[in-house]
Amino acid sequence: MDLAALIRTIPDFPKPGIQFRDVTTLLLDPHGFGQTVARLSAQAPAGIDLVAGIEARGFVFASAIARELGRGLLLIRKDGKLPGATVGVDYALEYGTDRIEMHADACVPGQRVWLIDDLIATGGTASAAVRLIREAGGVVAGAGFVIDLSDLGGAARLLNDGVPVATLVAFAGY
Template sequence: MDFKQHIKEVADYPKEGISFKDITSLMQNGEVYKKSVDELVAYARERGAELIAGPEARGFVVGCPAAYALELGFVPVRKEGKLPRETVRVSYGLEYGTDILTMHKDSIQPGQQVVILDDLLATGGTIEATIKMIEQLGGVVAGIGFLIELDGLGGRERLEGYDVFSLIRYED
């Protein structure tokens, strides 16, 4: 299936010069949304996932249904202050400063095979922070899957050494 035809591009959003790739148009079509998640499920199964992790918020949109389909647990990766129990945290750089991601300290067992799922790979900063937390807890990143990858922003290169899968790739 050509998933790209179901992504709407929004010019100059969130700021001038950016062509935003809107996944909500894909999600509005139940058949297409299901097939896109099915592709990520197949990838996670192939990678031997024992657990799915996803950064907020759109990582939840693909990660939760994939975890459900695989009958696996889901680990939410959240911004600081959003999780109620003891967490691990990683600070990561943004183009305009830094942010902090967290996950529950007891969410991953040593040696557990974790597949990270998210909507978009751009620079890779969020995923790199997620990887650090998984590995800090002793988990193994078995693979990383995305709906969309924006080539030319360095994300894939930043994740060198990890298996990366994308349903849709845009060359910029």
């Protein structure tokens, strides 16, 4: 099945020159969604304890993969979205900063975590999630993405930080 054919491209969103890769059309296709989950699940590193999903579209894929693999689901959320005690990291954006968090007790030292999101672009958010998991004592066993925007270098950035990367579809450009 050609998963790339199920991903819609929306030109000039959210700003001129950007080719937004929209996975909602993939999610609408039950066979395409199932194949995506199966293919990413098959690439899971051995011995993982948790599947971590990055807000928001990463939750969709990480939830299904965690269920498929029989592992726990770790939510990586935007600042202020989780109840209870949290730990977080700030990271740089093109203009300014952002913050991601997880529950302070969600990942215990030594747990092996597989990080999942819908797309890897520059790798800023994924790198921040790796840092967050590592600061909690977790071991990032790898990262998986449906889409790699290879020209933006995010997958290479994670690889340079010692995180193996699995992707299903690559698109050139922005």
